Amino acid sequence: xxxxxxxxxxxxxxxxxxxxxxxxxxxxxxxxxxxxxxxxxxxxxxxxxxxxxxxxxxxxxxxxxxxxxxxxxxxxxxxxxxxxxxxxxxxxxxxxxxxxxxxxxxxxxxxxxxxxxxxxxxxxxxxxxxxxxxxxxxxxxxxxxxxxxxxxxxxxxxxxxxx
Amino acid sequence: xxxxxxxxxxxxxxxxxxxxxxxxxxxxxxxxxxxxxxxxxxxxxxxxxxxxxxxxxxxxxxxxxxxxxxxxxxxxxxxxxxxxxxxxxxxxxxxxxxxxxxxxxxxxxxxxxxxxxxxxxxxxxxxxxxxxxxxxxxxxxxxxxxxxxxxxxxxxxxxxxxxxxxxxxxxxxxxxxxxxxxxxxxxxxxxxxxxxxxxxxxxxxxxxxxxxxxxxxxxxxxxxxxxxxxxxxxxxxxxxxxxxxxxxxxxxxxxxxxxxxxxxxxxxxxxxxxxxxxxxxxxxxxxxxxxxxxxxxxxxxxxxxxxxxxxxxxxxxxxxxxxxxxxxxxxxxxxxxxxxxxxxxxxxxxxxxxxxxxxxxxxxxxxxxxxxxxxxxxxxxxxxxxxxxxxxxxxxxxxxxxxxxxxxxxxxxxxxxxxxxxxxxxxxxxxxxxxxxxxxxxxxxxxxxxxxxxxxxxxxxxxxxxxxxxxxxxxxxxxxxxxxxxxxxxxxxxxxxxxxxxxxxxxxxxxxxxxxxxxxxxxxxxxxxxxxxxxxxxxxxxxxxxxxxxxxxxxxxxxxxxxxxxxxxxxxxxxxxxxxxxxxxxxxxxxxxxxxxxxxxxxxxxxxxxxxxxxxxxxxxxxxxxxxxxxxxxxxxxxxxxxxxxxxxxxxxxxxxxxxxxxxxxxxxxxxxxxxxxxxxxxxxxxxxxxxxxxxxxxxxxxxxxxxxxxxxxxxxxxxxxxxx
Numbered sequence: 001x002x003x004x005x006x007x008x009x010x011x012x013x014x015x016x017x018x019x020x021x022x023x024x025x026x027x028x029x030x031x032x033x034x035x036x037x038x039x040x041x042x043x044x045x046x047x048x049x050x051x052x053x054x055x056x057x058x059x060x061x062x063x064x065x066x067x068x069x070x071x072x073x074x075x076x077x078x079x080x081x082x083x084x085x086x087x088x089x090x091x092x093x094x095x096x097x098x099x100x101x102x103x104x105x106x107x108x109x110x111x112x113x114x115x116x117x118x119x120x121x122x123x124x125x126x127x128x129x130x131x132x133x134x135x136x137x138x139x140x141x142x143x144x145x146x147x148x149x150x151x152x153x154x155x156x157x158x159x160x161x162x163x
Numbered sequence: 164x165x166x167x168x169x170x171x172x173x174x175x176x177x178x179x180x181x182x183x184x185x186x187x188x189x190x191x192x193x194x195x196x197x198x199x200x201x202x203x204x205x206x207x208x209x210x211x212x213x214x215x216x217x218x219x220x221x222x223x224x225x226x227x228x229x230x231x232x233x234x235x236x237x238x239x240x241x242x243x244x245x246x247x248x249x250x251x252x253x254x255x256x257x258x259x260x261x262x263x264x265x266x267x268x269x270x271x272x273x274x275x276x277x278x279x280x281x282x283x284x285x286x287x288x289x290x291x292x293x294x295x296x297x298x299x300x301x302x303x304x305x306x307x308x309x310x311x312x313x314x315x316x317x318x319x320x321x322x323x324x325x326x327x328x329x330x331x332x333x334x335x336x337x338x339x340x341x342x343x344x345x346x347x348x349x350x351x352x353x354x355x356x357x358x359x360x361x362x363x364x365x366x367x368x369x370x371x372x373x374x375x376x377x378x379x380x381x382x383x384x385x386x387x388x389x390x391x392x393x394x395x396x397x398x399x400x401x402x403x404x405x406x407x408x409x410x411x412x413x414x415x416x417x418x419x420x421x422x423x424x425x426x427x428x429x430x431x432x433x434x435x436x437x438x439x440x441x442x443x444x445x446x447x448x449x450x451x452x453x454x455x456x457x458x459x460x461x462x463x464x465x466x467x468x469x470x471x472x473x474x475x476x477x478x479x480x481x482x483x484x485x486x487x488x489x490x491x492x493x494x495x496x497x498x499x500x501x502x503x504x505x506x507x508x509x510x511x512x513x514x515x516x517x518x519x520x521x522x523x524x525x526x527x528x529x530x531x532x533x534x535x536x537x538x539x540x541x542x543x544x545x546x547x548x549x550x551x552x553x554x555x556x557x558x559x560x561x562x563x564x565x566x567x568x569x570x571x572x573x574x575x576x577x578x579x580x581x582x583x584x585x586x587x588x589x590x591x592x593x594x595x596x597x598x599x600x601x602x603x604x605x606x607x608x609x610x611x612x613x614x615x616x617x618x619x620x621x622x623x624x625x626x627x628x629x630x631x632x633x634x635x636x637x638x639x640x641x642x643x644x645x646x647x648x649x650x651x652x653x654x655x656x657x658x659x660x661x662x663x664x665x666x667x668x669x670x671x672x673x674x675x676x677x678x679x680x681x682x683x684x685x686x687x688x689x690x691x692x693x694x695x696x697x698x699x700x701x702x703x704x705x706x707x708x709x710x711x712x713x714x715x716x717x718x719x720x721x722x723x724x725x726x727x728x729x730x731x732x733x734x735x736x737x738x739x740x741x742x743x744x745x746x747x748x749x750x751x752x753x754x755x756x757x758x759x760x761x762x763x764x765x766x767x768x769x770x771x772x773x774x775x776x777x778x779x780x781x782x783x784x785x786x787x788x789x790x791x792x793x794x795x796x797x798x799x800x801x802x803x804x805x806x807x808x809x810x811x812x813x814x815x816x817x818x819x820x821x822x823x824x825x826x827x828x829x830x831x832x833x834x835x836x837x838x839x840x841x842x843x844x845x846x847x848x849x850x851x852x853x854x855x856x857x858x859x860x861x862x863x864x865x866x867x868x869x870x871x872x873x874x875x876x877x878x879x880x881x882x883x884x885x886x887x888x
């Protein structure tokens with residue numbers, strides 16, 4: 001893929017692996033992930049930080065990758081759905097989302113999953129209000145959010161101790 | 164869930180070029196000249212001159228150009244496409260293109276438009292006589308606004324040319340609609356055009372007609388360059404230039420005698436936008452539903468769709484019904500209040516029932532479940548009790564309100580379209596390994612049709628679900644079983660699959676390849692629909708819903724906190740309970756957005772003002788009320804396992820329930836439009852009484868007088884003190 005030269009590019013940790021982006025420093029992280037690293041699980045819904053479809057975790061914090069310039073994340077740890085889906089926590093979310101029928105068209109889902117991870121990291125036993133606030137940066141037009149809220153609640157119960 | 168599903172923007176294709184569209188900046192103008200910057204050799208211009216056959220996109224009629232030739236009709240009309248390997252470079256070049264326009268006078272107000280695209284009349288009974296004999300006559304005008312579908316995945320397609328054929332793939336609801344449009348535009352034989360649906364990130368009607376537009380533009384570009392060309396709209400472009408829900412104005416004049424409605428005289432006007440696209444069918448569904456769920460012995464309905472120089476409006480969940488059901492439900496509620504009756508009690512006395520005549524002289528052939536739904540809604544929401552309690556509230560800052568609406572949704576296509584135009588065909592293909600593939604053209608756009616199709620076929624064949632294969636439709640492989648619209652896929656196509664599976668079971672031979680085809684048969688019980696007179700069965704059956712919204716209003720800030728919401732639905736029998744619940748909840752929330760926050764308007768120059776999620780506000784998880792959705796069973800004899808149409812219905816009844824609740828909380832007279840935003844609340848609460856009286860809508864209750872004497876016009880308070888604070 002890209003040249004692994006110490007002198008070139010922007011080094012960061014992508015899904016646990018050190019990488020270098022050869023994109024211009026002002027390039028949106030979203031585009032770096034999708035176009036340079038071909039990680040298309042991160043979706044582009046608005047490019048204005050409003051819809052949350054491009055959510056990723058940087059050092060565990062939920063961000064919209066469309067508003068992050070790749071030049072600003074040197075040495076930081078980026079986790080996308082492709083990295084997160086290999087974790088035990090993901091397995092719990094996967095089952096809970098399926099059981100609660102929380103996925104319809106699926107376009108918001110990778111971002112919603114990472115938002116759930118951020119939410120449960122902060123509040124392992126979230127209240128209904130904390131769940132609503134935690135997901136409120138991620139738009140979903142299909143579900144009406146009821147099933148998503150149920151899925152988060154279910155995951156929190158089943159995954160007790162994991163978060 | 165794992166981020167592995169590939170949407171059109173995720174596909175990698177060798178030699179792929181990008182297409183970016185140049186949109187008109189003027190609402191109505193003649194194109195005098197197109198001035199292009201100097202273009203690098205890798206960039207190609209594609210415009211109307213490159214269209215091999217017909218430069219009109221087939222939707223219902225053929226009036227929308229693929230690329231504007233001489234005239235532009237709305238801000239957003241596509242003039243040309245630049246095609247090249249670098250999207251950013253194309254954007255830069257597009258910004259340097261100069262168009263010389265000669266402006267014409269644009270029309271933005273459908274009331275002022277002289278161009279009537281569609282004009283329908285129907286009715287029955289003795290309307291004039293009923294008005295002459297009425298105790299009261301009420302008249303009022305209602306408005307509904309634009310609404311953007313706001314699917315999370317923007318529209319996008321790829322056109323791939325080969326020596327033998329043109330393939331278009333991507334985000335869509337109706338592969339065969341796209342194919343038909345391409346055949347006409349390219350002048351190719353049907354077998355030279357292939358359309359493939361990729362994983363689609365929501366549609367709600369917004370990917371019913373628009374993909375035909377983009378497909379034609381991209382196919383022309385692919386033909387010219389000989390390379391695959393992709394275009395995924397950015398969010399602002401998608402919101403600014405693709406179809407939305409028709410704004411409407413509905414005028415109702417209603418006669419009441421002995422406490423019951425005896426006549427309705429209804430005039431519906433829909434804003435079609437610049438081209439006809441789906442307006443005739445949206446208008447048809449709207450006006451057929453205009454009298455609501457009430458027996459109206461004497462009825463006159465007039466509906467028009469007129470042209471304005473705005474984005475062509477198209478399909479959105481409910482398809483004309485949310486507009487007229489909003490109007491009729493508000494009208495009935497307002498009449499009840501004027502007659503000093505509780506709205507639900509007033510409505511319940513005149514509901515249609517099985518065997519009654521429909522608005523179009525058809526029949527409600529099957530059980531009308533509204534009484535059961537109302538009872539369940541009462542049990543869950545305690546509507547009547549709360550309605551009475553909230554009527555006794557003091558004039559405090561915080562006030563509560565509760566509202567309820569009754570609606571139906573006509574299942575499937577309107578009139579004879581299913582029989583005369585769609586003629587759906589499905590196939591089941593059994594492979595040697597005894598796995599069975601479903602071949603149908605209906606697209607899964609998040610509504611779970613792959614799952615429900617598979618469940619039906621597996622159950623009929625009594626084989627495990629994982630032995631059923633349902634791929635995304637590819638017109639080279641699947642027959643035309645019609646589009647993914649009108650809440651028809653499960654009821655109509657699912658029934659064909661159930662029948663096909665039953666036949667396959669009869670002839671099942673293990674280890675052998677077998678194929679079964681099943682064709683649509685129009686139900687024999689249906690009274691044929693006469694499109695000229697709007698007479699007959701408009702729909703094979705109806706789904707029914709009761710929606711209840713309870714809220715608490717802060718009269719200082721104008722914000723309403725939705726404290727409870729209930730949707731009780733009859734969709735026949737749910738094939739998959741979770742999927743139906745997901746549809747009901749998602750649709751209900753879209754209805755709440757329509758009611759109070761999703762505001763979209765044009766500037767005086769015809770430019771859409773809300774084109775991003777920053778200013779076009781859709782509900783978030785934080786806005787979700789305590790929504791309870793519930794289903795009752797009411798099996799439909801002609802649907803698979805008793806299923807009827809479901810997907811659109813939850814959207815339809817929310818706005819009138821919300822507004823009736825808001826009306827009670829505001830205690831400030833009648834409300835007559837959606838969306839009714841917090842700003843509207845403050846505006847109305849602060850309005851001085853004189854201004855209210857000067858409003859153009861007349862609300863008169865005419866006391867019946869002795870024959871020959873002119874009727875006295877009595878202004879009714881309509882439930883509120885005009886000094887609202």
